[in-house]
Amino acid sequence: VILPEPPIPGVDMRLREFAHHLAKTHEIETAKSSRPKETTLLEYLESWELALRNAYAIFKAAPSKHLPDPSGRSSRAGEWMLDNFYIVKQTIRQIEEDLPDSFLNELPKLNETSLQGHTRIFALAREWIGYSQGQIDLTQAAIFIQDYQQVMPLTIGELWALPIMLRIGILERLVYATSELTGIEVPKSLSEIPIQFAVTLPNDTVVANCFLSLRLLSATDWKDFFEETSRVEQILRNDPAQIYADMDFDTRNNYRSVIEDLARHSAFSEEQVALAAVEFARNAKNESSTRKTHVGFYLIDAGRATLENSINYKPGFRVRVQRALLAFPTATYLGGIAFLSVLFVLGLLAYTALSNGSPLQLIITGLLGLGLAFESAVTIVHWDITHRIKPQSLPRMDFSEGIPAGNRTMVVVPTLLESEKELNHLLQELELYYLSNPDPLLTYALLTDFGDAPKEDMPEDEELLAQASAGIENLNKKYGIVSPFYLFHRHRQWNPSEGVWMGWERKRGKLADFNRLLLDLGETPYSTQVGDASILTDVKYVITLDADTSLPQGSANRLIATLAHPLNHAEFAADGRSVVAGYTVLQPRVAIKPTSANRSIFSQIFAGNAGFDLYSFAVSDVYQDLFGEGSYVGKG
Helix, strand or coil: CCCCCCCCCCCCHHHHHHHHHHHHHCEECCCCCCCCCCCCHHHHHHHHHHHHHHHHHHHHHCCHHHCCCCCCHHHHHHHHHHHHHHHHHHHHHHHHHHCCHHHHHHCCEEECCCCCCCEHHHHHHHHHHHHHCCCCCHHHHHHHHHHHHCCCCCCHHHHHHHHHHHHHHHHHHHHHHHHHHHCCCCCCCCCCCCCCCCCCCCHHHHHHHHHHHHHHHHHCCHHHHHHHHCHHHHHHCCCCCCCHHHECHHHHHHHHHHHHHHHHCCCCCHHHHHHHHHHHHHHCCCCCCHHHHCHHHHCCCCCHHHHHHHCCCCCCHHHHHHHHHHHCHHHHHHHHHHHHHHHHHHHHHHHHHHCCCCHHHHHHHHHHHHHHHHHHHHHHHHHHHHHHCCCCCCCCECCCCCCCCCCCEEEEEEEEECCHHHHHHHHHHHHHHHHHCCCCCEEEEEEEEECCECCCCCCCHHHHHHHHHHHHHHHHHHCHHHCCEEEEEECCEEECCCCEEECCCHHHHHHHHHHHHHHCCCCCCEEEEECCHHHHHHCCEEEECCCCCCCCCCHHHHHHHHHCCHHHECEECCCCCCEEECECCCCCCCCCCHHHHCCCHHHHHHHCCCCCCCCCCCCCCHHHHHHCCCCCCCCC
């Protein structure tokens, strides 16, 4: 039930009445109609483009005094047309790219109106353009859409299609205005809908308004407009865990996409699905797991089955097959490889037999072909998996404006102190990390050991350590009160198996000892510490970098925001020995730096798409996508 909303102060009541009137007269097709096929919007667009090109050619070739309109308005319209026709070309190209037939066919269509068979959102956009005489005011447009939805809610897809439909409607308005000014034949028209309360403007003013509106539509960030007008968005913001509104846009959009799919394959509307998810989360407030009180648990996590059952969700055939295969990933993977391998070997044997091959030749063909068949089968299975299973990005909070309290993080670089040159490079890299990711709750540390040695202390140790300590102190002085830099250095220990004095367990040992230090679990081998140690007990996350690893701008915030999302929080089994939900470690994809990728032809081929931000760019990985397991990559 859609309850009426209180009037918004200052709103034109005629506009509200107009929106309500349209909503009451728009009847939606409930089934595929048997009527003759209507001309599609894209077909109309082709004729409008031709008409606009003809009008442009006339304005360009003929003086204004030779045009049918003697008032001088043709001259003003011609100036707008000649100066801004490139906008028309850009708009048409954008419409063709953003409005594929598959998307257009999913939008609700009108029934029993003069625009029967066309999408409801286009009719709505067209009416708004007519009401405003082509002069778009996004504030008023948002109010108009909200008023309309008080009577008839729009779907998520319709709201995303609104910018495209506004562009189409403006082009239509521009076509008729320029046709009247130039005297060319008016192209085939859509059926008119009576536009109430509209004030007719001169055609030259309409032309100017159309170009100004097209510019405005191109410059607008439609994400904010969508979330302001989406009723599903407002429902999800009632998340009992109060997490949804603080997530980043991509995660919120993923939640809404799930709701679209659930509503499309059930008898429930998008609003009803969103309300059901919120209600399940609200009823879980007494659960021991806090993740169940977040609406996302029922949209993208283990609670989705509960939500699907409650709305009688009926997935399509392709989804059912994919779920069946994912339920038994090992059988799917190995079975696919085995089946294709056998098929290829049988093909080779059949060819050999048809070529009158001897028994010995058949045996040789089978043995030699087995390896080729297996390699081909693996390649095909991997290709099929990566093209059929969409990679899933982890949900993420929005820390773009800064890391909130309770999420203090330290970026650490486990390394060796072996030379002054290497030390200076490490200090420069540490400073670059800070400049790329400055935040009051982000600090940066070197975790260091001396190199392996025959004795516990070597002559050059003291000088190197003093230089490292001085380097960290100088960086802290350089950046004033913040003091974000730290040094933690361990003394050597005797390793009887290798017969040398060295840092215990090298990199892994440095990280293990650092965890003990953060958790205050007793004495650690970190004999030298530079920096304010009082914050250590507040550090919640640790980002580990190799000395040659980059930390692109803003990437630290995004990593922290991902692990801070409640669905990614690690939950352990009763014995505390295994993770049953969430994650304890996140690792971005490993790739080659762009500066290294171009050093040779081999590196260019091996590096792939160098230049993408690995900390935010999702790619397919067979084992991750199929088995839900990641392969840890590291050098230490």
